[in-house]
Amino acid sequence: MKKLVFLFALLITTIASAQKNSLLVGGNVGFSSEKIGDSKLSDFELSPLVGYQFSEKWTAGLQGSIMNAKVTGLENNEKYKVGGFVRYSVSLSELFSFYGDFGVGYQKTSLNNAKGIYAGFEPGVYMDIKNGFCLNFSIGGINYDNLNGKNDLRQNHIGFDFGKTLNIGISKNFVL
Template sequence: MKLKSILLLILSYGIITSLFAQDQPITKNYLLGGSISFQIQKNSFPSSSIGIGPGFYSQNNDNLRYLTFSFSPQFGKQISEKWLVGILGNLSLSRYENNNSQGTTLDFDRNSIQYGGGIFGRYTINPENLFNFFIEPNIEYYLFSLTVKQNSVKTEEQKANFIKIRTQLGGLYRISPKFNLSAKIGGLDYVNWHWEIVGTKDSKNFSSFYSSFNLANLFFGFEWKF
């Protein structure tokens, strides 16, 4: 699946670039930017806040602590007034702690990391305005791992790889001809997974389609055009 996914990304980028290059006036504008999102939360662990990894659940407990961080760089080329194409990456980290769970002496930690990248296109609806909206479809491939510890002893490790097809909504505010502030809030996602528990025979291939429009998926960013 890994090789097929990478080849699909390369082929898709070539097709998209060729199609727009034939019909659209090409400019010399390039874009370098990205977005950051983080969340720090105590005493609850809502499943709606999780953007990475399978198998999470919701509960309330005074001893819970949750931290997530995500960084998504982008590099693109403006191929017309309204269209931009490029490549993107993502690194997402999360940590979940439940100390003295349910009144016992058990300390429970769960740490995950997700990394990968893909290609994207961006259609800007009103590029002539200082503040404008855009639609950003993309195809991405990721690797994911999760480690579970109880009283500092590793009890389980999960791994997964997946390909994601996503359409995001966002907005840009042009603060100068070269610099933009950006914001994105979730999207519509289709994900195809391969998941396994390391050291066991437990594995699964599955797919899902869902929307992720919530404040936990609000990303702010900064862009430089050159």
Template sequence: MKKTLLILAMAMISFANAQKGTVLVSGNLSFWSDKNSNQGSESKGENFNFSPKLGYQLKDNWTVGAEAGFSSSKNEYTYLENALNNQERITKNFSAGAFVRYSKSLSQTFLLYADLGAGYKTLKETGTNSFSDPESYTTTFDGVYASFAPGLFLNIKNNFGLNFGIGGLTYSNTKSDQNNGKNSNFYFNFGQSFNIGISKNF
């Protein structure tokens, strides 16, 4: 089985001053794809995510603001011997809400922070059962979410440095308008995932 993985990530790109009365602009941007092949079948996947934030520094340690998120994924399953079994699934997520951040300087080099966010989210999934004679379906969910994400900032020079994330907590509760279906998810990946980004404070 052959598998390729492409990762392009700019995580938590921040432009902020850690002083009262300043503005914080930050965001995550990532893209990755994979391909798997075995005898008689093949699968492809593409994923994209963008999550910007805009905040205001109320006090030296506290920031409040708005956040949004958009992600999409596309998965294709191709069967060489029976094309009628081919499948394609496209999922799009959108969220918008508010967040509060608490940050604490450990030294001139290290700063700890934690983001707590909550708001509205929607999910739309479209599936196709055959490429040649498509039979499609669409499912839409909307509801609320809450998240907690800690991180560490490493100051390299003149407030330019790296952000490190180590996962966190995410909860969402959504409902479908088509069939009254409900979807409740709780993700705990603290210490199980890792991302790295760049940051500049002005």
């Protein structure tokens, strides 16, 4: 089951190729599991997004995320994110294009009712297959987030994870 969820997550990532005056609908599905001794951590994340391509190179839209993390013997932690993103795309050939996504928004966790902001940049490459369907590839990015809870100290995190992650996805572009 874990392998099936992992393969599905690889298939459903990012969004499609840029066409002026079109709507992009896409997102990510992710799952991870880690076991250390008797303790087990698993999380599931769903991250939809919708964007409008107002030129051949620029797309802007809304993104969100719902994550549920479970740790053996501890309370579940749910994390919600909502924000906006901007994408800049450059065509490398008829088949391949390079893109950079920048996103920023608000986040909240159920654990300790922590709230904060996030921002991130993720470059990638997509391959236009046919009729607005694309395969998308990325290998990480740069991200920042902070959380401030009732009983916890303020948490700030800066991540640089190029090469630590691999996302492969399929997506669809709807021409308006």
